[in-house]
Amino acid sequence: AGEDLQGYFDAIVAADQKVEPRDWMPEAYRKTLIRQIAQHAHSEIIGMQPEGNWISRAPSLKRKAILLAKVQDEAGHGLYLYAAAETLGISRDELVEMLIDGRQKYSSIFNYPTLTWADVGAIGWLVDGAAIVNQVPLCRCSYGPYARAMIRVCKEESFHQRQGFEILHTLSHGTPGQKAMAQDAVDRWWYPSLAMFGPPDGDSTHSERSMAWKIKRFSNDELRQRFVDMCVQQAGVLDLRIPDPDLRWDEERQQHHYTQPDYDELMRVIKGDGPCNQERMEHRRRAHEEGAWVREAAMAYAAKRENSAV
Numbered sequence: 001a002g003e004d005l006q007g008y009f010d011a012i013v014a015a016d017q018k019v020e021p022r023d024w025m026p027e028a029y030r031k032t033l034i035r036q037i038a039q040h041a042h043s044e045i046i047g048m049q050p051e052g053n054w055i056s057r058a059p060s061l062k063r064k065a066i067l068l069a070k071v072q073d074e075a076g077h078g079l080y081l082y083a084a085a086e087t088l089g090i091s092r093d094e095l096v097e098m099l100i101d102g103r104q105k106y107s108s109i110f111n112y113p114t115l116t117w118a119d120v121g122a123i124g125w126l127v128d129g130a131a132i133v134n135q136v137p138l139c140r141c142s143y144g145p146y147a148r149a150m151i152r153v154c155k156e157e158s159f160h161q162r163q164g165f166e167i168l169h170t171l172s173h174g175t176p177g178q179k180a181m182a183q184d185a186v187d188r189w190w191y192p193s194l195a196m197f198g199p200p201d202g203d204s205t206h207s208e209r210s211m212a213w214k215i216k217r218f219s220n221d222e223l224r225q226r227f228v229d230m231c232v233q234q235a236g237v238l239d240l241r242i243p244d245p246d247l248r249w250d251e252e253r254q255q256h257h258y259t260q261p262d263y264d265e266l267m268r269v270i271k272g273d274g275p276c277n278q279e280r281m282e283h284r285r286r287a288h289e290e291g292a293w294v295r296e297a298a299m300a301y302a303a304k305r306e307n308s309a310v
């Protein structure tokens with residue numbers, strides 16, 4: 001019977017069909033998905049912090065309303081993804097616990113500071129742009145609930161990316177001071193955005209297996225390349241420079257040659273030693289503790305409704 005189950009699972013994956021929560025799946029497949037989806041959910045929630053810092057300082061009421069909506073979308077993505085992870089037999093409480101005590105990760109990118117308003121533009125353009133390149137293929141991931149969650153998330157990410165592009169476009173076509181601020185933000189966010197795609201393929205521990213299972217559809221380096229090719233064109237429209245003197249079109253390979261990010265820095269940031277790791281985690285822990293009464297009240301309310309329904 002064990003072989004039949006494995007055979008059935010393999011056939012679903014081979015036929016590009018979806019594995020659903022009640023289907024049998026290899027334990028390692030389940031674990032990999034929990035790790036990736038949880039890390040993704042945590043990233044959305046921690047990712048609210050760098051931009052949240054600018055809500056009260058956005059340069060106009062309209063900009064404030066847009067940024068507020070965007071940060072709320074990220075909370076929505078996080079909750080949506082926690083729900084997807086829960087279909088694999090783990091609870092959101094456990095996942096949040098694991099983030100808080102450091103057993104699970106979140107994206108390296110959110111450990112960098114947002115120093116100026118232009119950083120909000122650069123995050124939208126580059127970070128959300130990278131997120132789209134990474135996540136559109138996840139809409140075809142073999143695990144049904146994750147793939148379906150990604151469809152809505154990607155639509156909203158596209159909107160976020162446009163909003164960042166528009167901020168940078170406005171700044172780069174404004175005063176010389178505004179243009180310089182936009183360029184400075186792009187200079188600081190470029191390499192960390194390239195690093196978001198993860199270590200180079202040769203050092204990526206999970207890629208081979210995740211690709212065989214069709215959780216990942218492309219390797220880290222393939223997606224990084226796609227991102228660079230996309231950004232070069234858009235930087236032209238923005239009239240901003242990508243801070244890479246070696247960036248050039250490679251006629252033979254029909255793609256851009258570019259300088260790799262500093263992967264030692266990526267590893268340091270992943271291990272907890274980035275510019276804002278401590279601040280982000282402290283803030284997350286504090287928010288969790290301060291939110292305890294809301295969770296208790298919600299539980300009490302649910303219990304009361306359940307009793308009155310009987």
Ligand code: ACO
Nearest residue numbers: 039040043044106107108131196197198204205206207270
């Ligand atoms: N930040 C933090 N950790 C990372 C990053 C990163 N940018 N890139 C890789 N890692 C970690 C992996 O989690 C893995 O660690 P682990 O074994 O302890 O879990 C290790 O580095 C080795 O990397 P890979 O083997 O390449 O890991 P994986 O196959 O999971 O690929 C990737 C990494 C591409 C990030 C993948 O997990 C993924 O596509 N995740 C979904 C998207 C996502 O999480 N995006 C979050 C940011 S986007 C946003 O929220 C706007």
